[in-house]
Every structure is written in structure tokens, then in C-alpha cells.
Amino acid sequence: MxxxxxxxxxxxxxxxxxxxxxxxxxxxxxxxxxxxxxxxxxxxxxxxxxxxxxxxxxxxxxxxxxxxxxxxxxxxxxxxxxxxxxxxxxxxxxxxxxxxxxxxxxxxxxxxxxxxxxxxxxxxxxxxxxxxxxxxxxxxxxxxxxxxxxxxxxxxxxxxxxxxxxxxxxxxxxxxxxCHVVTVDDLVKESEDRILALENNSKKMKEGEKSKKKKKKQKQGKQKKQKKQKKD
Incomplete structure (x- = not known):
């Protein structure tokens, strides 16, 4: 046939x-x-x-x-x-x-x-x-x-x-x-990478805030010292 x-x-x-x-x-x-x-x-x-x-x-x-x-x-x-x-x-x-x-x-x-x-x-x-x-x-x-x-x-x-x-x-x-096949393993890996990146970024931001506060405090201390010296 x-x-x-x-x-x-x-x-x-x-x-x-x-x-x-x-x-x-x-x-x-x-x-x-x-x-x-x-x-x-x-x-x-x-x-x-x-x-x-x-x-x-x-x-x-x-x-x-x-x-x-x-x-x-x-x-x-x-x-x-x-x-x-x-x-x-x-x-x-x-x-x-x-x-x-x-x-x-x-x-x-x-x-x-x-x-x-x-x-x-x-x-x-x-x-x-x-x-x-x-x-x-x-x-x-x-x-x-x-x-x-x-x-x-x-x-x-x-x-x-x-x-x-x-x-x-x-x-x-x-x-x-x-084009690539999206698997659960890929999603987990990408999520873990994002978490790590966000945590690192958050850590840097906190450190930056601490640094700013420290500098501000130092500046205020310096200004007070200068004012005291002028009065004396």
C-alpha cells in the first residue's frame, strides 16, 4: 500500500x-x-x-x-x-x-x-x-x-x-x-543570586548611612569646638 x-x-x-x-x-x-x-x-x-x-x-x-x-x-x-x-x-x-x-x-x-x-x-x-x-x-x-x-x-x-x-x-x-529552557533549578539559582545582591546592596546602604552619621557627628563636634575657642 x-x-x-x-x-x-x-x-x-x-x-x-x-x-x-x-x-x-x-x-x-x-x-x-x-x-x-x-x-x-x-x-x-x-x-x-x-x-x-x-x-x-x-x-x-x-x-x-x-x-x-x-x-x-x-x-x-x-x-x-x-x-x-x-x-x-x-x-x-x-x-x-x-x-x-x-x-x-x-x-x-x-x-x-x-x-x-x-x-x-x-x-x-x-x-x-x-x-x-x-x-x-x-x-x-x-x-x-x-x-x-x-x-x-x-x-x-x-x-x-x-x-x-x-x-x-x-x-x-x-x-x-x-532562548533557553526555564527550569525550577534556574529559578532557584536566579532567586538566590537576587537575594545575595539585594542583601549586599542593603549592607552597603547601611554602612553608607553609618558613615554619613559619623561624619555629621564629627562635623558637629568640630563646630562646637570652634565656637568654644572663639568665646575663650
Whole structure:
């Protein structure tokens, strides 16, 4: 069976916050939803059915395809960011829509056979490859750039696409300087450092006050002495 897997890979994204994860997943969703839309459009164009029936299928799918499950998540790994997904919702939606647009039973059979033939053939890998290239050409990953795309046919006949991402140099400098994982140990250490700094500052202030009082007292004593000398 020609299952298709997509891997979004970043080699050195050490700190993955909730915002970073959401941003990646959102972009991956947009890409993979577009891939499925393009794949469905390709298959509809190849169907042996009347033009009116094909247009009916397109019309029925136009809105639902915007809201299908973009992917089914298999794995997310930290360190080097690895998002592994598979897609199938677009084909499923096409399959259930045929009966709503095509009335002749024999035509429905032919279209379902066409879907099975397509999904079990090597053709799908090439079609998805083209759909992926088109989808990636319509989107950006914000601060991240697409470095390369790798296609691998696995032993079971399934296909794996790896989208290799890198961080823009200017943004990477900002990450290196400002992004780090905040742990309880970090908080305790920072609090202890602040306590020590505040205590030292307080100690210096007290010593400063004592010094001022001492100088003031010395000055007052000197003034009294000078007044006494003048009277004498």
C-alpha cells in the first residue's frame, strides 16, 4: 500500500516552546491540506465520468477540503525538531462524495476502482511529489527556510518525504542569545543570586548611612569646638 509520510525536520532547534510547536504545526497543516486538495483535483480530472458529474464532485468538495484533518500525527521529537505525519482525509472525503454526485452505479464502481488503482500504484508517489512542490511554493515558514526536500521509497512501497528546514541566520543569532529552557533549578539559582545582591546592596546602604552619621557627628563636634575657642 502506498502510504505517504511527511517528515518536517530541523537539525538544531534545541529549544521547542509551545509557540514554536504551534507555529510549525500550523504551517505543516497548511502545506499538507494543500497537498491533499491538489491530489484530489488531479484524481478528479482523471475520472471516467461526464463533465457535469466531475464538476459536481469538485463543487461538493470545495469547502470541505478546506476543513479536513490536515494530517494524523505519528511522532514529535525534541532536540532536532522532527514532526512525522501521514495524510488520508482528502481521499476519504473524495470517496464518500462520489455517491452524492454520480447516480449510475456502474460509474460509481469505475470511480472507486480508479481510486484503489491510484492509491496502490507507484503513480501516487510522483503525483504527491508534484503536489508537495506546488504547496511549498505557496507558503513560507516565517523565520525558517526550506533547505531541501528528500523523497524516499521504503521497502513496503510507501513513500517518505522529508522537508529539511533551517533557521534564518539573523533569527538564529537572536535564538542563541535569548532562548533557553526555564527550569525550577534556574529559578532557584536566579532567586538566590537576587537575594545575595539585594542583601549586599542593603549592607552597603547601611554602612553608607553609618558613615554619613559619623561624619555629621564629627562635623558637629568640630563646630562646637570652634565656637568654644572663639568665646575663650
Amino acid at each position: 502506498n502510504n505517504t509520510t511527511f517528515v518536517f525536520y530541523h537539525p538544531h532547534l534545541d529549544v521547542i516552546s509551545d509557540r514554536t510547536l504551534r507555529a510549525f504545526v500550523k504551517k505543516a497543516s497548511s502545506v499538507l491540506r494543500d497537498v491533499q486538495r491538489l491530489e484530489v483535483a488531479y484524481l478528479i480530472d482523471s475520472f471516467p465520468a461526464a463533465p457535469a458529474e466531475l464538476q459536481s464532485i469538485r463543487d461538493r468538495l470545495r469547502e470541505p477540503l478546506k476543513h479536513i484533518d490536515a494530517f494524523y500525527l505519528q511522532k514529535v521529537e525534541k532536540g532536532s525538531f522532527l514532526l512525522v505525519t501521514t495524510i488520508a482525509a482528502g481521499m476519504w472525503l473524495l470517496q464518500i462524495t462520489i455517491g452524492e454526485s454520480v447516480k449510475e452505479a456502474w460509474t460509481q464502481v469505475e470511480l472507486h476502482k480508479k481510486i484503489v488503482s491510484y492509491l496502490t500504484s507507484k503513480t501516487r508517489n510522483d503525483v504527491v511529489d508534484k503536489c508537495l512542490s506546488t504547496a511549498l511554493g505557496n507558503i513560507t515558514f516565517d523565520k525558517y527556510l526550506i533547505d531541501s526536500i528528500e523523497k524516499e521509497i521504503l521497502k513496503d512501497g510507501s513513500c517518505k518525504f522529508t522537508i529539511n528546514l533551517v533557521t534564518q541566520p539573523s533569527y538564529q543569532d537572536n535564538i542563541d542569545k535569548n
